[in-house]
Amino acid sequence: MKLIYQQMLAFFILIMTLLLILGFSFFHITREVIYENTWQQLEGYAYSLKNQSMMIQTRKGKQVLTLNVDKLRTSEVLLSNQQVRFTIYTSRNDTLYPKKGYKSAISAKDWKKLEKGKILRRKSDLGWRGPDKQNVQNQQRMTDILAPCFDSSGKLVAVISVGAKVSSIQESFTKIQKNLFYVLLISALLGMLISYFLAHYITKRISKLRKVTRAVANGNFDVKVIDNRRDELDDLAKDFNKMTVSLKKSNEEIRLQEQRRRQFMADAAHEMRTPLTTINGLLEGLVYDAIPEEDKDKSIKLMRNETKRLIRLVNENLDYEKIRSGQIDLRQSSFNGMDVLRNVQEQLRKKADNSGNKLEVNGPQKLEVYADYDRFVQIIFNITQNAIQFTENGTITISAERGHRCSIFRISDDGMGMSDEQLKNIWERYYKADPSRKNTKYGESGLGLSIVQQLMELHKGKVEVTSKLGLGTTFTLIFPDKR
Structure with a gap:
């Protein structure tokens, strides 16, 4: 049995149990109310008989109970139409009226209670009509009350018993019980039908979710569940x-990253093979003395440059992995950012001259920035070097200014610029805006800007880029002040 059906069955059983408890309680309370109303009605009849048909007279110094027989007979006829009987006792076994009417036994214990003025109420009392107690046809089971009557001295002179047939009350109980049974039966049937259809409806909706879940598990991320925005299952469908949208994006990202990784491995292998081949050839030439003496210094310098190129390629990958895995701890402090800009200008001036570019620095003499010094240098260096790589015979400008509780740096060029599609992907690792430049001397790995973005996030800073194809690019770096 499916879980939802089990829950519905348990819920149905719980409801039916509550209904049975409530039904039993209702029947019990109703039964008590019927008895209470019957006793109150019988007491009313008893007091009416006492006041209208019974008198205590004094004869020869004694108080004598006298009855108005005509009124008693009239009352007897009227009450008999309502299946009510009454008997007047003078003692436990002696009846004053009627002589041959209904008579029930009164115990000595009950008589003592009557002598104390207590009205007795009995739910079921077996009495008889006539002298023959053994005749079953003469026996009747009654619900009655016993009301005492006293003279002026407080002596018990009579007891009025007024009773109604138990069968009459039992009929009311039976009707109530039957109606209650029918109500419970109809409620149970309706509850079962409603529970089944609800369980079937919910199970059907869950089955749809299971179906699309299997489709997603098999790699189909284009499936969609209808969301009617009605209940929690629709909320689940929405989530x-x-x-699925998130998984699709992640899957596309993984595929793209894998494609870029493979391209990077191919590029890295190519980039490493070229300097390694150069270094190996030069070393063999030196070993076998195949290089003229006047060219040895030039060969050694070339090997050094190629070695630095390999180190730069390896370091960029190591840096990115350390940053991405959170292994770098920033050591932030306040320092003059303008000094860094001028140092970077000097370091990259030769590279800019080789591309016919002019490298300028604009800003105040001193501009305090709160950052990790080494990482700040790395950020400025990477972006500036990137600008030099994609600019020929142009101008690269590094400017700085003070912002509101922050330091702002801009690196602008008038180079080849980027399209909107390129601009959207420049922060992705292994991405190169211009694949034709993958074999250039600088920016071999495609990780420079990814490292910049990660480092700016570690600084709680912000990096923005604007670019137009053929007109140039501007990077804006915002470093917040110390808090």
Whole structure:
């Protein structure tokens, strides 16, 4: 049995149990109310008989109970139409009226209670009509009350018993019980039908979710669940649709990253093979004395440059992995950012001259920035070097200014610029805006800007880029002040 059906069955059993408890309680309370109302009605009849048909007279110094027989007979006829009987006792076994009417036994214990003025109420009392107690046809089971009557001295002179047939009350109980049974039966049937259809409806909706879940598990991220925005299952469907969109994006990202990784491995292998081949050839030439003496210094310098190129390629990958895995701890402090800009200008001036570029620095003499010094240098160096790489015979400008509780740096060039599609992907690792330049001397790995973005996030800073194809690019770096 499916879980939802089990829950519905348990819920149905719980409801039916509550209904049975409530039904039993209702029947019990109703039964008590009927008895209470019957006793109150019988007491009213008893007091009416006492006041209208019974008198205590004084004869020869004694108080004598006298009855108005005509009124008693009239009352007897009227009450008999309502299946009510009454008997007047003078003692436990002696009846004053009627002589041959209904008579029930009164115990000595009950008589003592009557002598104390207590009205007795009995739910079921077996009495008889006539002298023959053994005749079953003469026996009747009654619900009655016993009301005492006293003279002026407080002596018990009579007891009025007024009773109604138990069968009459039992009929009311039976009707109530039957109606209650029918109500419970109809409620149970309706509850079962409603529970089944609800369980079937919910199970059907869950089955749809299971179906699309299997499709997602098999790699189909284009499935969608209908969301009617009605209940929690629709909320689940909404979250599921968001999940499939997210998984699709993640899957595309993984595929793209894998494609870029493979391209990077191919590029890295190519970039490493070229300097390694150069270094190996030069070393063999030196070993076998195949290089003229006047060219040895030039060969050694070339090997050094190629070695630095390999180190730069390896370091960029190591840096990115350390930053991405959170292994770098920033050591932030306040220093003059303008000094860094001028140092970077000097370091890259030769590279800019080789591309016919002019490298300028604009800003105040001193501009305090709160950052990790080494990482700040790395950020400025990477972006400036990137600008030099994609600019020929142009101008690269590094400017700085003070912002509101922050330091702002801009690196602008008038180079080849980028399209909107390129601009959207420049922060992705292994991405190169211009694949034709993958074999250039600088920016071999495609990780420079990814490292910049990660470092700016570690500084709680912000990096923005604007670019137009053929007109140039501007990077804006915002470093917040110490808090």
